[in-house]
Amino acid sequence: MIRLPLVLTFAAVLFATGVYGVLARRNAVLVLMSIELMLNAVNINLIAFSQHLQQITGQVFALFVIAVAAAEVGIGLAIVILIYRNRETINVDEVNLLKW
Amino acid sequence: MSSQEIAFVIVAVAGTFGAFRVVSARNVVHAALYLVVTLSSVGIVYLLLAAEFVAWVQILIYVGAIVILFLFGLMLAKAPIGREALDNQRRGVAFIVGLAVFGGLFYLLQDAFSWERSDVQLAPGTAASVGTSIFRDFVLPFEAVSFLLLAALIGAIVLSRKDDAP
Numbered sequence: 001m002i003r004l005p006l007v008l009t010f011a012a013v014l015f016a017t018g019v020y021g022v023l024a025r026r027n028a029v030l031v032l033m034s035i036e037l038m039l040n041a042v043n044i045n046l047i048a049f050s051q052h053l054q055q056i057t058g059q060v061f062a063l064f065v066i067a068v069a070a071a072e073v074g075i076g077l078a079i080v081i082l083i084y085r086n087r088e089t090i091n092v093d094e095v096n097l098l099k100w
Numbered sequence: 101m102s103s104q105e106i107a108f109v110i111v112a113v114a115g116t117f118g119a120f121r122v123v124s125a126r127n128v129v130h131a132a133l134y135l136v137v138t139l140s141s142v143g144i145v146y147l148l149l150a151a152e153f154v155a156w157v158q159i160l161i162y163v164g165a166i167v168i169l170f171l172f173g174l175m176l177a178k179a180p181i182g183r184e185a186l187d188n189q190r191r192g193v194a195f196i197v198g199l200a201v202f203g204g205l206f207y208l209l210q211d212a213f214s215w216e217r218s219d220v221q222l223a224p225g226t227a228a229s230v231g232t233s234i235f236r237d238f239v240l241p242f243e244a245v246s247f248l249l250l251a252a253l254i255g256a257i258v259l260s261r262k263d264d265a266p
Contacts, residue, residue: 001222002108002148005213010112010145012205014119014138020198021123026188027180029128029173033135036166037119040142043158047151051222056233059225062154063234066161067245071252073166077173078259084177093188 007048015041028080028090032073039069108148115141127181132170139163151225 014037021034043062050058084090101109118137125131139162146155180186223229234242 001102002104003215005209005215006105006108006112007145007149008209008213009206010108010115012202012209013112013116014142015205016198016202017116017119017123019201020194023194023197024123024187024191027128027186029170029177030123030131030186033122033131033170036135036162037122037138040139040162043154044142044145047146047149047154047225050151050225051149054223056223056225056229057237059151059154059230060233060238062151063157063230064238064241064245066154066157067249070161070166071249073169074252074256075259077169078256080173081176081260088178090177091185 004048004052007044011041011044011048014038014044026091026093028083028092028095029077031092032076032080036069036073039065104148108145111141111144111148115145126186128174128186129171132167132174135170136163136167139167150222153225153227153230 018034018036018038018041021037022031025031025034043065046058046062046065050056050062080090083095087095089095115138118134118141121134122131122138125134139158143155143158143163146152146158
């Protein structure tokens with residue numbers, strides 16, 4: 001049996017790393033990768049609490065999160081490729097079309 | 101510490117190293133490959149927590165599909181190399197925010213959950229039990245997710261095709 005706070009600490013490390021990556025990276029694909037890190041941290045928490053509370057519901061929701069993450073990456077990369085085709089850059093701080 | 105916990109710590113250290121390299125690598129392809137390390141170690145963590153179905157889904161979807169999608173995205177867009185091209189000028193602030201997030205989460209879970217060993221028996225999350233739960237309690241969300249995936253598929257095709265296509 002793995003103690004719960006150990007697992008939650010690993011998830012917290014992954015989440016904080018993802019937050020740092022989202023804020024510090026300027027390449028859009030790397031920002032998407034950091035978002036994946038955060039979603040994985042959430043999934044670890046869902047699985048850990050599912051086993052801690054002896055309920056399978058957490059694992060079902062982890063599957064839903066994985067499906068939504070797959071959809072998000074597909075759409076996100078399509079948008080990134082579209083931006084690259086139009087602007088020749090995928091740096092998120094240079095794409096300021098909606099900024100006023 | 102039990103043998104499971106020792107295995108967990110080893111896997112977690114590998115996953116943490118991979119995550120740090122994902123956010124600090126100077127080559128985007130290397131970042132994607134380090135993402136494989138992190139996602140695989142997360143999958144092994146699921147296995148150690150006896151959630152076997154989610155673990156295999158994690159390996160199949162994340163390592164098998166999403167990382168390949170990332171590599172295709174990097175292939176189709178220009179992948180510059182170097183810290184200045186990949187990081188912005190606010191690394192210090194981002195580091196402080198990340199550290200604050202970790203500190204806050206760590207404080208919260210230290211406060212809320214004890215390190216006492218509990219005798220909970222791990223129930224294996226087999227495909228049978230997960231499937232029973234999905235199709236007994238979560239049929240509508242399941243259909244909504246399948247519709248979302250279909251919409252995302254069509255949306256990605258529409259977004260990324262050339263404008264002069266018929």
